[in-house]
Amino acid sequence: MSGRVLVGVKRVIDYAVKIRVKADNTGVVTDGVKHSMNPFCEIAVEEAVKLKEKKLVKEVVAVSCGPQQSQETIRTALAMGADRGIHVEVSGKDYETLGPLQVSKIMAALAKKEDAQLIILGKQAIDDDCNQTGQMTAALLDWPQGTFASEVTLDGDKIKVVREIDGGLETIKINTPAVLTADLRLNTPRYATLPNIMKAKKKKIANVKPADLGVNLTSRLEVLKVEDPPQRQAGMKVETVEDLVGKLKEAGKV
Amino acid sequence: MANPLKGEVIRLYKTLLYLGREYPKGAAYFRERLKYAFMKNKDETDPEKIKQLVARGDHVIKELEALYFLRKYRAMKKRYYDPEK
Numbered sequence: 001m002s003g004r005v006l007v008g009v010k011r012v013i014d015y016a017v018k019i020r021v022k023a024d025n026t027g028v029v030t031d032g033v034k035h036s037m038n039p040f041c042e043i044a045v046e047e048a049v050k051l052k053e054k055k056l057v058k059e060v061v062a063v064s065c066g067p068q069q070s071q072e073t074i075r076t077a078l079a080m081g082a083d084r085g086i087h088v089e090v091s092g093k094d095y096e097t098l099g100p101l102q103v104s105k106i107m108a109a110l111a112k113k114e115d116a117q118l119i120i121l122g123k124q125a126i127d128d129d130c131n132q133t134g135q136m137t138a139a140l141l142d143w144p145q146g147t148f149a150s151e152v153t154l155d156g157d158k159i160k161v162v163r164e165i166d167g168g169l170e171t172i173k174i175n176t177p178a179v180l181t182a183d184l185r186l187n188t189p190r191y192a193t194l195p196n197i198m199k200a201k202k203k204k205i206a207n208v209k210p211a212d213l214g215v216n217l218t219s220r221l222e223v224l225k226v227e228d229p230p231q232r233q234a235g236m237k238v239e240t241v242e243d244l245v246g247k248l249k250e251a252g253k254v
Numbered sequence: 255m256a257n258p259l260k261g262e263v264i265r266l267y268k269t270l271l272y273l274g275r276e277y278p279k280g281a282a283y284f285r286e287r288l289k290y291a292f293m294k295n296k297d298e299t300d301p302e303k304i305k306q307l308v309a310r311g312d313h314v315i316k317e318l319e320a321l322y323f324l325r326k327y328r329a330m331k332k333r334y335y336d337p338e339k
Contacts, residue, residue, distance in 0.1 A: 015329055016278075039330050126333075184330055191319040194272040195265070 003058030005048045006116040007082065008107055009041040011066055011073040012127040025225050027096075028127075037073045040122025042080075042189040043182040047152060048120050049081035050187060056154045057118065059083045063110060065103050067091040071205055078200035079192035085205035086110065090217065094210075097219035099128070102210075104136035109213035111141055116177065118159075123148055123181040134181035144174035147181040259304050266311040267292055273318045278325070 013019065014034040022029055037045075048060040062077035064070040065088040074085035088106050090098050111119055124131035138145035146152070146161030150169070153160040163170045164183045192200075210217055238244045248254040267288070274284035298304055 015326060039326055126330075184327070184334070188323060191273075191322065193315070193319075194269045197272075 003056075004114055004116045005051065005057045005060050005118045005120060006107065006111055006114060007041075007045050007048045007060060007062050007077065008103070008119070008121040008133065009045060009062055009064050009073050009077050010038040010122070010125050010127075011035050011064060011070045012038045012125055015039055015126055021226055021228050025227055026223065027226050035069065035072075037076050038122050038125045038127075040124060040126075040182055040184070041073075041077075042122075043184070043186050044120040044122050044180075045077045045080050045082060046187045046189040047149075047180075047182055048118075049190075051118075051152075051154065052081065052083075061086060061114060061116070063088065063107065065090050065098060065106055065210075067095055074205050075197065075200055076192045078203045078205075079196040080190055082203075084203055086114075086208055087205050088208050088210060088213075090210060094217045097221070098217065099219060099221060100130045100132035100136055102215065102217050102219065104133050104140055105215045106210060106213060107133070107137045108140040109215055110208075111137075111177075113213065118177060119143075119179045121179070121181050123183050131181075134179050138179035141177075141179070143177050143179050145179045145181070146172060146174055148183045149180050150183045150185040152180060152186065259301060259308070262308050263292075263304070266308055266315075269315060270311065270318075273315060273322075276322055277318075 012035065013028070013030065014036045017034055020029045021027075045060075045062065048057070051057045052060050060082040062074050062082040062085045064074050064077075064085070066073075067090070071085075071087050074082075074087055078085055088110075090102075107119060107121075110116070119134075119137060121134045121137070123134065134147055135145060137143075146159060146163065148164045149161045150164045151160075151162035155173070157176050158173050159176060159178055159180070160171065160173050161180065163172065164185065236247065238247060245254065270288055271285065274288060275281045277284040295307055298307065
């Protein structure tokens with residue numbers, strides 16, 4: 001048992017930024033736009049660091065796939081308490097088509113290479129909202145998964161996960177090794193303050209290429225168009241119920 | 255300023271400046287007020303008073319962290335979760 005946790009962190013456009021679609025409708029504007037760690041990934045890092053502080057795991061390794069700038073995101077994870085980082089370098093065209101399938105292949109390969117016991121990811125990224133990477137990673141590794149986790153308890157070599165689902169809360173018990181994805185209420189991520197960031201500069205970030213892990217990055221998806229959501233139509237007020245029914249009939253709804 | 259406290263004050267200023275980058279009203283707005291607040295007390299020599307002011311600064315750090323967390327949490331909750339009936 002290595003007691004090692006892999007945490008995936010994604011560099012996304014900051015949640016507070018107003019997104020603008022590119023003029024050619026091929027994507028959104030990312031140049032010069034503020035980026036930060038995906039909020040659900042922050043929660044994942046926090047959970048891993050908490051487990052280490054409770055001495056339930058021995059090492060927390062932060063992983064990010066992307067261009068040079070992804071290292072900043074790994075540094076934030078290190079400042080929050082991760083022990084070391086792995087930067088899987090993906091840039092240019094490969095980065096544009098990088099999606100959950102490719103990332104989950106990378107995570108699975110790293111989990112085997114690093115002999116990880118646990119993988120914790122955010123439930124979804126706020127830029128693509130895929131909500132797939134955790135599930136795909138578990139499938140590729142044939143590991144159990146505890147997704148939408150709002151509470152995680154390690155119990156010997158099993159994990160009790162309380163999941164947030166549409167009907168309420170579901171509690172499951174899964175074996176390790178396992179993949180967990182963090183939901184909003186799992187914990188309150190700590191802020192990476194300047195002193196912690198300074199200390200984190202001493203921690204190592206290893207550089208890896210997807211080819212080294214034997215991962216093929218070809219995407220089976222092609223983005224055809226990206227556009228703004230339709231403008232919301234103004235509402236109308238009516239005086240009586242008859243008016244309302246009349247208007248609904250006009251619109252062909254009744 | 256007393257020597258050991260000088261380090262404390264500079265640490266506080268740097269930490270607050272770093273936090274201020276994410277301030278909702280803008281980093282420039284924050285930096286202006288931060289500098290003003292520190293300059294106002296620059297002639298303070300009583301170590302007890304300085305410690306108090308530094309403690310107040312640490313308190314502001316905690317308040318900012320809480321502000322940032324709440325903003326983010328509320329935004330995520332609004333975007334991803336159904337409003338309660």
